[in-house]
Amino acid sequence: MTNTDTLLEKFIEKAKDVQTICIKTDKEAFKNILKEKNFAFVSLNTPFKSFNKECEFDESGIKDAIVNADFAIAETGTLVVDSTEEKIRLATTLAENLSLVIYASNMVAKLENIVSYMNDKNSADNAYIAFITGASRTADIERVLTIGVHGPVSLTCYIIEDL
Amino acid sequence: MKIKQEVKKKLNDKVLYTNLKNFASNYKVSRQNALTGLDFFKLRNDIYKSKDFSKEEIIALFEEFKQHVEKSGCTVLHAEDALTANKLITEICKKHNAEYIVKSKSMTSEEIKLNHYLEKQGLKPIETDLGEWILQIAGEHPSHMVMPAIHKTRQQVAKIFEKHTGEKINPDDIDKMVKIARKYLREYYFKAAVGITGANVAVASSGTIGIVTNEGNARLSSTVPPVHIVLVGYEKLVKNFSDAMKIIRLLPKSATGQNISTYVTWIKGSNPSFKSDTGNKHTYYIFLDNGRLSFFEHPFLKDALKCIRCGSCANVCPAYEMVGGHVFGDIYIGAIGLILTSMLHDEKKAKEILSLCIGCKACSFNCPAGIDLQSIISDLNVYMGKKYSVNPVKKFIYSAVMKNPAVFKTAMKTASFLQKPMLDETKENIKNIPYIPKEHNFRKLPSIKTKTFSELFTEKKFGEFKSSKKVFFYPGCAVEYFFPDMGVSMVEVLQKTGYQVDIPKAQVCCGLPAIHAGDGESGKKTILKNIKHMGNPDDYEAFLVLCPSCGMAIKEDFKKYTLDYIAEFKKSEKIGKKVMSFANFLKINNIRFQNEDDKKYTYHTPCHQGRGLGFVPEEFLKETFGENFIPLKDSDVCCGFGGSFSVDYPGISAGILDKKIENIINTKADCLLTDCPGCVMQIDGGLKQKGVNVKVKHLSEVLSNLKIQKK
Numbered sequence: 001m002t003n004t005d006t007l008l009e010k011f012i013e014k015a016k017d018v019q020t021i022c023i024k025t026d027k028e029a030f031k032n033i034l035k036e037k038n039f040a041f042v043s044l045n046t047p048f049k050s051f052n053k054e055c056e057f058d059e060s061g062i063k064d065a066i067v068n069a070d071f072a073i074a075e076t077g078t079l080v081v082d083s084t085e086e087k088i089r090l091a092t093t094l095a096e097n098l099s100l101v102i103y104a105s106n107m108v109a110k111l112e113n114i115v116s117y118m119n120d121k122n123s124a125d126n127a128y129i130a131f132i133t134g135a136s137r138t139a140d141i142e143r144v145l146t147i148g149v150h151g152p153v154s155l156t157c158y159i160i161e162d163l
Numbered sequence: 164m165k166i167k168q169e170v171k172k173k174l175n176d177k178v179l180y181t182n183l184k185n186f187a188s189n190y191k192v193s194r195q196n197a198l199t200g201l202d203f204f205k206l207r208n209d210i211y212k213s214k215d216f217s218k219e220e221i222i223a224l225f226e227e228f229k230q231h232v233e234k235s236g237c238t239v240l241h242a243e244d245a246l247t248a249n250k251l252i253t254e255i256c257k258k259h260n261a262e263y264i265v266k267s268k269s270m271t272s273e274e275i276k277l278n279h280y281l282e283k284q285g286l287k288p289i290e291t292d293l294g295e296w297i298l299q300i301a302g303e304h305p306s307h308m309v310m311p312a313i314h315k316t317r318q319q320v321a322k323i324f325e326k327h328t329g330e331k332i333n334p335d336d337i338d339k340m341v342k343i344a345r346k347y348l349r350e351y352y353f354k355a356a357v358g359i360t361g362a363n364v365a366v367a368s369s370g371t372i373g374i375v376t377n378e379g380n381a382r383l384s385s386t387v388p389p390v391h392i393v394l395v396g397y398e399k400l401v402k403n404f405s406d407a408m409k410i411i412r413l414l415p416k417s418a419t420g421q422n423i424s425t426y427v428t429w430i431k432g433s434n435p436s437f438k439s440d441t442g443n444k445h446t447y448y449i450f451l452d453n454g455r456l457s458f459f460e461h462p463f464l465k466d467a468l469k470c471i472r473c474g475s476c477a478n479v480c481p482a483y484e485m486v487g488g489h490v491f492g493d494i495y496i497g498a499i500g501l502i503l504t505s506m507l508h509d510e511k512k513a514k515e516i517l518s519l520c521i522g523c524k525a526c527s528f529n530c531p532a533g534i535d536l537q538s539i540i541s542d543l544n545v546y547m548g549k550k551y552s553v554n555p556v557k558k559f560i561y562s563a564v565m566k567n568p569a570v571f572k573t574a575m576k577t578a579s580f581l582q583k584p585m586l587d588e589t590k591e592n593i594k595n596i597p598y599i600p601k602e603h604n605f606r607k608l609p610s611i612k613t614k615t616f617s618e619l620f621t622e623k624k625f626g627e628f629k630s631s632k633k634v635f636f637y638p639g640c641a642v643e644y645f646f647p648d649m650g651v652s653m654v655e656v657l658q659k660t661g662y663q664v665d666i667p668k669a670q671v672c673c674g675l676p677a678i679h680a681g682d683g684e685s686g687k688k689t690i691l692k693n694i695k696h697m698g699n700p701d702d703y704e705a706f707l708v709l710c711p712s713c714g715m716a717i718k719e720d721f722k723k724y725t726l727d728y729i730a731e732f733k734k735s736e737k738i739g740k741k742v743m744s745f746a747n748f749l750k751i752n753n754i755r756f757q758n759e760d761d762k763k764y765t766y767h768t769p770c771h772q773g774r775g776l777g778f779v780p781e782e783f784l785k786e787t788f789g790e791n792f793i794p795l796k797d798s799d800v801c802c803g804f805g806g807s808f809s810v811d812y813p814g815i816s817a818g819i820l821d822k823k824i825e826n827i828i829n830t831k832a833d834c835l836l837t838d839c840p841g842c843v844m845q846i847d848g849g850l851k852q853k854g855v856n857v858k859v860k861h862l863s864e865v866l867s868n869l870k871i872q873k874k
Contacts, residue, residue, distance in 0.1 A: 014422065059353045076423040086386075086435040093382045111408040118404045118429065122369035125235035126432030126443075128386075131411075133423050136379035138341060140294035140310060142317050143186050146341045149293055150348065151379025151426070 004163055007074045007107040012159075014077030018134030019147065021156040030101070030160055034066075037099075041065035041091040044101060057090040065095035069102045069132075069157075071117060075110050078133040079157060082121060089128055098152035100132065104161045166490070166515045167812075173486040174814045179314045183484045184822070186313060190478045191797075193420025203531075206413055211533035213406040214398075214469040218459035224367035224400040225450060231370025235432030237446040244453050245275035252277065252359070252392055253284045255447050259390045261286060261356035265348075267374070267381035268292035269361030270308055270472055271394050271451055273494050274507060277359075288359070289351045291380035293344050300327045306488035308474040308496060309418045314487050348380075358384035362395040363471070364410055368403040371431040372448075375414060375424045382428055389439035391430075392447045397455050398468040410471050413531035417473040454507055463542045467502045469532040476526035476536055481801045482519050485818045491519055498526035498536040505543050514547040519812070521805035521819075522679055523770035538719075541678060548681025557807065561677035561685035565640070566692060568669035572615070575644045579611035586610050592851065603810070605817035606848025609645045616647035620666055625654050630663040634748070635703040639713035641840035643670045649709050649840060652867035653745055659871055660754050665703070667696040674724065675716040676806050687724040691731060694721065700737035705748050708776075709863055710840050712806075715775030717742045744772060744838055745863055746780035756787045756869040764788045764865075765832035767823065767846060768799040769839035780862070784836070787869070793830040797822070804845035820849045827857055834858040836865060 012022045025033065027047060034042070034051045040063045042053040055062055067088050069079035079100045083089040092098055108114065121127045136151030147153060173179060216224070229239040242248035256264055264281065266272065266288050278299065281288045290299040294311035298304060301323045305311030312320070321334035324343060332340060352358075360381050362372035372393055374381045385391050401407050415421040436444040458464050477483045477497025492500025493508055493516065501520060505513035517540060526536040552558070564571050587594040592607040616638045620626065634657060642650045654664045671693040678686035700706070708714035721735035749755075766784055773779045779799070784792045803809060803819030823846060827835055835850075835857055837843060847859035 017422070018425070059350045061349070078423055078427075084434060086437060089382070089386045089434075093379060093386055111412055112405060115404045115408060118371075119369070122366075122371045122404075122429070122431050124431075126434045127371065127429070128431070128434050129429040130382070131423070131427035131429075132425070134425050136377070137425055138293045138378050139419070140292070140297065140312055141315070141320050141337050141340060142182065143189070143310070143313070144317075144337045146338055149341050149345055149378040149380075150291065150383055 004104065004107060007109055008104055008159070010074040011072050011077055011107055014074065015134075015157060016077075018077060019155075020077060020134050021154065022159060023156065024159045024161055026161055030158060033158070037064070037066075039064050039066045039099070041087075041095065043067045043085075043088055043091065048101075054087060057087070057094060061094045061096060062091065063095070064097040064099065065091035066099040066101065067092060069100040070106065071114060072102045072107050072157075073109075073111060073114060073131070074107055076133055078131045080114060080117070081130045081132055083128045083130050084121075084126065092130065092132070093151055095152050097154045097156070098132075098135070099156040099158060101158045101160065104159055105163050166518070169490045170486055170519075170812060171814060173490050174818060176314075176487075178316050178319070179487045180485075180818075182313055182316070183487060186310070187478065187484050190420050194416060194475075197416035197420050197422050206409065207531050207533040210409050210413060210471070210531060211469060213401060213409060214532065216459060218456055221397055221400060221456070221459055224402065225397060227367040228365055228370050228400060232432050232446070232448065235370070236443065237433050237448065239448045239450065242449050242451050242453070248275050248394065248449050248451050248453070249277060249280035251449055252394070253281060253286065255390070255392055256281070256286055256357050257284075259356050259445065261390070263351055263355040264288045264357045264359060265351050265355040265384045265388060266290050266295075267358075267360045267376065267384045268295050268311070269359070269394055270495060271361050271396050272359065273305065274453065275394075275451065277394070289348065289355070291348050291351070291384055292376075292378060293341065296344060296348065297323060304489075304494075306496065307477060308472055310474070314489070352383045352387040355388045357390040357392060358386075358388040359392045359394060360385050362393055362399055363414065364407045365395055365400045366404055366407050367400055369431060371429050373407055373411065374428045374430070375411065375426070376428070377421075377425040379426055382426055385428070385430060387438070389436045390445045390447075392449065394449045394451065396451050396453075398470070414471050414473050417475040417529070417531040458506055463539055464502070464506055466534045467499065467506060467539060469534055470499050470503075471532050473531055475529050475531065479525040479529045481523060481525070481803065481819045482521050482812075482815050485815045486519070490516070492516065498540060499534070502536065502539050502543065511551075513543070514551055517544055517547060519815075521801055521803070521808045521815075523801035523805070524774040525770070525801070528774045544681040545678060545683035545686075548683060553680055553682045557680050558682055558685070561680065561682045561689070565672040565677065566685055566689040568671050568692075571640075571672070572670070575611055575615075579613055582610055592848070602813045602817070605813060605820065605852060606845060607851040608848055609844055611644050612647050614647060615670070616643045616650040617666065617670055619647050619651055620654070623651065625658070625664060628658050628663055630661055632661055633663045633665065633703050634705045634707050635665050635698045636707045637667060637673075637697070637713060637717065638670060639708065639710040639840070640670070640672050641844070642709050646840045646843065646861065649861040649863050652861075653707070653709060653863040655867050656863065656871070660752075665698050667693075669696050671696060673713040673716040674720055675712055678716075678720060678724075680807060683724075686720070690721055690724045691728065694725070694731045694734055697734070697738060700734060700741060703741065706738050706742040707745055707748055708742060709745060709838070709861060711744055711769045711771035711776050711838060712841060714742050714744060715771040718776065742776070744776050744778055744780075746783055746838060747776065747778040749866075750778075750780065750783050755872040756866055757872055758788050758791070758869055761791065762833040763791050763793055763831060764834050764836055765793045765795045765827065765830040766798060767795055767802060767827075767835055767837040767842055769837060769842045770799070770801050772838050773799050780838070793832050795830055795835075796826045802842045802845045804841045806841065809845065816845075817849075820845060824849055824853065824855065828855060832857060834860055834865070836860055836862050838862050
């Protein structure tokens with residue numbers, strides 16, 4: 001097994017620990033998923049740019065949204081999303097169901113592996129980077145874990161196997 | 164005394180008891196899972212080192228941070244104290260015509276009582292963290308730094324929500340309650356002109372803050388409104404992202420046992436905002452001093468500024484588990500709360516709550532920033548003792564009795580005579596003490612023996628056994644007066660294996676009780692006298708103790724309290740290196756035992772055994788007792804003794820003991836072994852009082868009856 005395969009498996013294991021739904025796919029199959037799902041908000045890079053779609057943001061929220069994640073961190077099952085653009089920030093916080101897309105080649109082992117990315121992004125005048133690990137949750141009432149408090153009630157991660 | 168009444172009230176709060184007990188139990192398991200495969204002690208040492216700043220260094224980091232975000236058009240302000248911070252925040256809110264303000268959870272805003280101030284100015288701050296919101300609408304304040312409403316039941320929350328929203332709420336449907344909060348709070352993000360958040364880290368190298376949340380409310384609070392105010396203490400500054408990641412790795416694992424929090428949000432500068440008149444956020448940073456900056460120069464309080472606010476010192480504190488954060492702390496809670504109250508809030512309040520520390524060191528051991536919280540509390544106790552005087556009865560005992568071997572012995576002899584009519588038929592325990600308040604009666608106390616250990620040592624001619632292999636044994640007060648048999652048993656084992664055992668010429672207390680009670684001066688005098696009676700460290704292979712608390716005092720406090728005395732300091736250093744528990748000595752010298760009975764044994768780890776002397780004999784016990792050794796759940800959790808703590812707070816002591824007894828009963832063992840006469844006193848006394856038929860023995864007493872196998 002290659003190092004990347006091990007990272008991928010570790011990531012999936014950790015992501016599942018926090019109820020993230022992981023779906024392995026490839027570029028072509030993923031295009032079909034995008035057609036089928038018809039997300040309310042889509043902001044993806046090439047080659048999926050043609051699916052991009054915007055929507056209204058208000059307190060009624062949005063049904064679902066899908067955006068790119070730049071990196072995935074295996075040790076914690078975390079997805080790293082550059083949310084500097086306001087619509088991405090709003091979509092990822094207000095969507096009932098959030099989907100993130102990651103290339104298998106962008107898996108890293110540890111939090112420290114993200115440091116150079118953070119340095120790079122934060123060398124600009126402003127930046128808003130989110131580490132997202134699962135759907136929004138709380139255990140503030142009697143320590144009972146409850147999913148979906150202020151943010152998304154579900155998190156799906158599409159992993160595009162590009163290796 | 165007000166605090167004793169508050170303690171009593173909390174001890175009767177069944178909801179609090181159950182919630183905290185369940186949480187503590189689950190927390191330990193999840194934390195352990197989250198830390199699997201990681202070197203916790205290395206990682207926390209990295210955090211400690213990365214946060215070790217002088218005042219000049221922290222100011223330099225602030226300047227660096229400020230320069231970065233000002234470039235992006237943000238405003239950075241210094242607030243010298245709470246009032247200044249409140250005023251600055253109010254001005255900003257008014258400037259932006261805010262009516263509603265959404266807040267994400269921030270202990271720093273609790274510290275300055277921000278909501279109270281804003282409300283007085285006619286503003287409407289809305290807490291968006293679920294726990295904080297529950298408390299805000301109930302008019303209460305947090306009882307835990309990470310889980311603010313941990314003292315509330317679902318039924319209570321349902322009532323609070325019903326009253327606030329007018330909706331009928333099923334108290335068993337927590338999911339529904341969470342949805343109500345979601346729906347209810349969502350509109351305020353859009354109504355609010357200002358969002359206020361704290362920061363878990365502030366990265367100087369780029370001017371980025373990192374916020375850790377699970378609910379996603381900090382993301383909404385920092386995104387939807389056009390204005391963002393960040394209220395942050397200077398101590399949150401770190402050099403760079405590498406250092407920040409270290410904190411992000413350990414903070415959630417320590418706080419809730421999560422591998423990582425759902426959201427770690429990194430925000431730099433003035434991000435785009437369609438609701439803003441300029442198209443970009445108006446971002447303000449309020450750096451709060453409130454005394455912090457001066458403490459970067461303080462010899463023993465400086466370390467408290469390394470705290471990353473995970474709350475784990477509360478999660479593992481047995482006394483907190485009994486009374487909760489409304490008593491165990493003030494604004495900040497847990498061990499760090501006792502300390503921060505002294506630093507940032509009311510010193511008199513701090514003096515009271517400092518007495519709630521039982522001294523078990525669980526907090527120091529679990530702190531992800533490597534802060535020796537218990538040692539700071541101990542130093543603070545000494546400071547408070549000096550400033551506000553120690554309880555006069557205690558002061559008399561520590562300064563006039565315990566320090567002076569002849570007087571102490573006379574007092575104990577007199578007591579052993581006077582106790583005669585109160586003894587039970589075995590003469591081992593005191594039957595009942597007249598006029599004692601009922602709450603003190605949760606354990607049977609041991610009798611003071613008619614012959615001290617030193618007297619038995621002479622009577623049995625132990626001193627005549629000479630050998631080239633020598634150890635020095637420091638019996639301590641408990642073995643000397645209450646449990647001389649423990650000492651006799653140990654000497655017998657050692658002599659059988661060829662060791663000469665020497666003991667002090669006169670028995671002096673180790674000094675720990677005086678220090679813990681805040682009487683540093685008596686502690687110091689006691690220690691100096693004690694060192695005089697200790698043998699020459701070069702002559703001995705080891706300095707043995709049967710009481711790990713004495714051992715820890717010898718190891719740590721002897722050095723600390725002899726800093727002004729060169730010869731004594733040197734001797735302390737040498738002795739400290741050789742001090743160890745009996746079982747540790749047996750282990751390193753390959754002395755093993757063969758047990759032939761078929762009784763079941765379990766083991767309670769004394770606090771200062773594992774966390775003071777750094778040795779747990781679990782492996783040794785498995786070798787000796789094989790399958791008859793049954794591990795005890797939460798073996799290393801305090802038994803509730805804590806010396807005079809159990810007299811000052813009998814209710815807390817008894818409550819902690821009850822949990823220990825429950826775990827002991829669950830092992831179905833015939834005999835509980837331990838390594839500390841204090842723990843024997845507490846646990847044996849408790850079991851006897853409850854009529855539970857489990858023997859409690861010091862390890863030395865059981866080993867002396869077994870066949871020795873020298874490997």
